[in-house]
Amino acid sequence: MKRKKEHMVHVMARTGADLVKLSSSDSPLKVRCGATGRLIAEAVLNGNGQALVPISHIRMAIDTTDGVNAILDNFDLNDTNTLRPLLFALISNLETK
Numbered sequence: 001m002k003r004k005k006e007h008m009v010h011v012m013a014r015t016g017a018d019l020v021k022l023s024s025s026d027s028p029l030k031v032r033c034g035a036t037g038r039l040i041a042e043a044v045l046n047g048n049g050q051a052l053v054p055i056s057h058i059r060m061a062i063d064t065t066d067g068v069n070a071i072l073d074n075f076d077l078n079d080t081n082t083l084r085p086l087l088f089a090l091i092s093n094l095e096t097k
Contacts, residue, residue, distance in 0.1 A: 008052040009086060010078040011044055017074040019045040032070040033061040044075065052080065 013019055022029055022041035029037030036057050043051035058077065062068045071077070079089035 007055045008080050009055050009058050010050065010080050010083060011040060011053045011058075012050045012076045012078065013044050014074055014076060019049070022074060029061075029070055029074075032064070032066040034063070034067075036060040037067065037070060040071070040075070 019041055021027065023038055023045045025038075027038040027041060029041060033040075040051075040053055040057055040061060043053055058071070061071050077086040078084060079086055082089055084092075
């Protein structure tokens with residue numbers, strides 16, 4: 001059985017985001033986003049401020065209101081095809097269907 005390719009999200013660090021601290025073992029994201037928040041920060045750190053992250057990681061990190069706030073405080077989430085903010089891309093995609 002073929003595995004369906006997972007959608008990716010272009011994640012960019014916001015100005016002032018301390019990627020070293022956010023990706024460390026005592027990351028403040030661990031409390032608000034679980035281990036996935038730290039993994040996102042690590043990918044962005046390794047990508048020099050940006051990375052392609054599986055949408056499933058974003059989904060897990062924003063499982064709570066605190067997680068949403070933590071991710072959006074530190075990162076910009078963009079559609080990989082248009083590089084528009086992810087929320088705008090999702091809304092415009094729904095309007096065209």
